[in-house]
Amino acid sequence: MLAMKICLLTTLLLAGVRCMKDSLFVYSQLGGDAVLPCTKLNSSHCSFVSWTFYKEGLVRYTYEVSGGRVSADSDKSNRTSIMSNCSLALSGLQVNDAGSYSCLEHKEEVTNVYLSLLTVTSPSSIMELRPGGTLVLSCLLFTYYDPGSCKPYSTSLFKLSWRSEVGAVLQGDRHQLMERSRCKVTLITTLQADDHGRRWRCQVDATNSNIAEFMDFRSTFWSEPAHRDPDLNRSEVTECSAPPPISRMVLCAALPLMVVTVGLFTWRLDRRKARAAAPAGFRLQEIS
Structure with a gap:
């Protein structure tokens, strides 16, 4: 009986070791x-x-x-x-x-x-990336189940957080955190002048490891194009206007010549008609 118990115990132990992974x-x-x-x-x-x-x-x-x-x-x-x-x-x-x-x-x-x-997305438009604008950043963890889906026993394995580029947890009145789930955390912050070029870090910390994975988003401000002085534009147009094309010069020179030619042709035609219509014994003379 004792031998059977020992054999059974040995079998169970071997089975347990075999299933260990x-x-x-x-x-x-x-x-x-x-x-x-x-x-x-x-x-x-x-x-x-x-x-x-x-x-x-x-x-x-x-x-x-x-x-x-x-x-x-x-x-x-x-x-x-x-x-x-x-x-x-x-x-x-x-x-x-x-x-x-x-x-x-x-x-x-x-x-x-x-x-x-891990991924970071932002619905904020580039026009909002300026002092006084609102920056919205969503940190989403695509888990081995579904994007943003946290199973009950998996939530204790990791934690998402928003941090500064040096790793400090973001806090203060201008930083708001919206946590839809343990796998998705959204940061809403009001931008200041010194936020230009700043990196915002989403970090996932694993409870069973000292290694943290993170992903950064850099806020580069949008700048309006500089407006040019209209007076300066006018002066530039005046000084830098291109000379008229050759075709326009030829047209301007040929037009008066065409007018004179047509006028002379018309005058001669009218004079011939007048001679043909004159009565017998009457003769037109040119007055010199």
Whole structure:
């Protein structure tokens, strides 16, 4: 009986060890790069390693790496590479890259990696980027579920915040924070003159890591085009006016000549008509 209990306990322990796998949370930003680690490998040969990808919102399950090689059928094959330690490297991250990745050795999962991507958007127009204008910045985390969707057990894993370019938490009367969820935080601030060229930082802090991921937005003020002096414009036109074209000069010279020619032709024609109409014995004479 004791032997059976020991055997059963040993079986359960072995089963527990066999099912043990790491769950890692990786954060990056849109357009950036990310390395997804593959831990607890029994072999250093990546030919036994595969990577799968699952996106809950798209209900998609694909093989990104099979037998240590990037799958040609993957939609991110040109941005994916397998490292010497069998980790998965992604570059040029896109929205659809956020999701759940699994590293398998001999077709058994050893590591689950959950990739979330950070982005900053602003509905403010360029005309509002001036002292006294209102700047609205929304920080959104594309999680391994859906954009801006935070599952109950995931909210304790990270925290979003708006900070200055040196990492200080933004506070004060002119900074308002609107938190729709733990995955989306909006900053509303009234711009001042010294905010020109300032960087506003959205930062995600992971509770299980000392590494923080952030994304900056730079507020460059819009400036109106300088108005020119109308008097200066007139003087420039007067001094820099172009000479009349040659065609206009020829027309001005030829027009008087044409008038004289037509007048002379008309006068001669009228005189011939008058001679033909004169009565017999009467003769027109030219008065010199």
